């Protein structure tokens with residue numbers, strides 16, 4: 001299996017190169033040249049497999065420059081019962097709501113209580129093996145700019161992984177109290193956390209500048225190091241996400257929700273378009289899917305795109321109670337456009353150039369039609385997000401977070417609008433305890449307790465649901481990091497953290 005850049009079909013790399021490099025020099029994203037297909041017989045044979053074995057079967061199709069032992073090593077180290085509460089890291093919970101049956105795929109049982117763990121627990125293993133194959137002996141320095149969830153998940157994933165060092169920058173006033181506490185208490189000998197005086201964009205711009213300045217790469221190279229990336233454009237983050245959709249379909253068949261070969265709908269609360277794209281890729285591999293339901297919050301750029309074929313980021317940016325979906329440029333959409341244009345790198349390059357210069361582009365009628373056929377786009381505002389949390393809990397005692405609630409609400413609209421009763425899997429992307437304040441506000445009119453952990457325990461007493469151990473354990477932990485730097489001093493901070501002066 002080889003990979004192309006979405007913006008240059010002449011760029012051809014192995015999976016190890018794609019993962020080590022993260023992004024192509026031409027600015028395009030790496031995509032597999034074709035999608036391996038599972039037949040129904042293949043899927044049938046996966047029904048009895050564990051999640052881990054299903055993961056190995058999927059990985060084997062794409063990581064053809066890895067040995068089976070290497071793949072097994074990565075999977076077995078990542079998806080352990082200790083890290084994900086159970087041998088199955090991605091269980092399905094079934095709930096009846098408004099006469100619809102929801103099959104909620106809970107992707108937040110990992111060490112940081114967000115679905116990003118599903119990829120970031122395995123990426124460090126994939127990356128260190130990829131580096132051995134392409135740049136042996138080099139230490140990878142992972143730079144991350146985060147608005148909250150990715151930073152903690154990457155820290156936890158890379159903690160004490162040999163030949164890696166991870167440095168995370170977050171906006172001093174731009175993350176939740178729990179997210180800040182999660183990052184500043186991070187254990188591990190190879191981790192470094194620093195707030196910057198600025199917003200998320202400043203952090204992201206600073207990291208990009210450090211990445212792209214050849215002088216910095218030169219300094220690192222003199223010390224046997226290189227920069228690498230853990231953000232969601234890396235193929236090594238997308239691939240592990242395909243697995244849980246393949247696995248969810250197998251579980252739906254096993255639970256008798258669908259017959260083998262029957263289609264399901266998949267509902268995903270969407271921001272950067274990575275999670276829903278992984279579902280689409282699972283379908284390309286042979287998983288029977290009727291509709292992909294793309295749920296957005298008030299930042300509804302994708303809803304408009306799916307409905308009109310026009311992508312327009314020139315609009316107000318809303319800070320919402322589902323912050324991980326507050327995004328106006330969904331980077332992974334580029335990969336869908338590449339696929340739907342018949343792997344046409346020129347078309348993608350042109351659209352991405354328009355997005356950069358004008359902030360807007362329109363796809364061809366052909367692509368519009370293909371999108372409409374399999375995608376449904378909808379969005380929900382903050383009031384509906386809160387009402388849905390409350391209604392779902394009051395009627396079914398199922399407590400969901402603010403992101404999952406957006407998906408539930410949009411799915412409800414979809415069924416009302418279309419009458420489509422195809423069995424649906426809804427991706428649940430975070431534990432409600434990561435967003436205790438907003439969830440509490442949705443549940444009750446009482447005054448909020450002052451401290452973050454008092455909110456956690458208030459939510460616990462209201463809902464009688466389990467507080468995830470990784471959150472409970474943070475209580476009383478002393479912060480290891482209290483670094484704050486100016487946004488113009490990030491480079492010096494990085495060099496100091498690496499012990500290079």
Ligand SMILES: *Cc1c(COP(=O)(O)O)cnc(C)c1O
Nearest residue numbers: 271272273274275324403429430
């Ligand atoms: C990152 C994130 C999302 C958005 O996922 P994308 O892959 O970026 O579309 C949704 N919910 C939560 C909780 C997240 O952390």
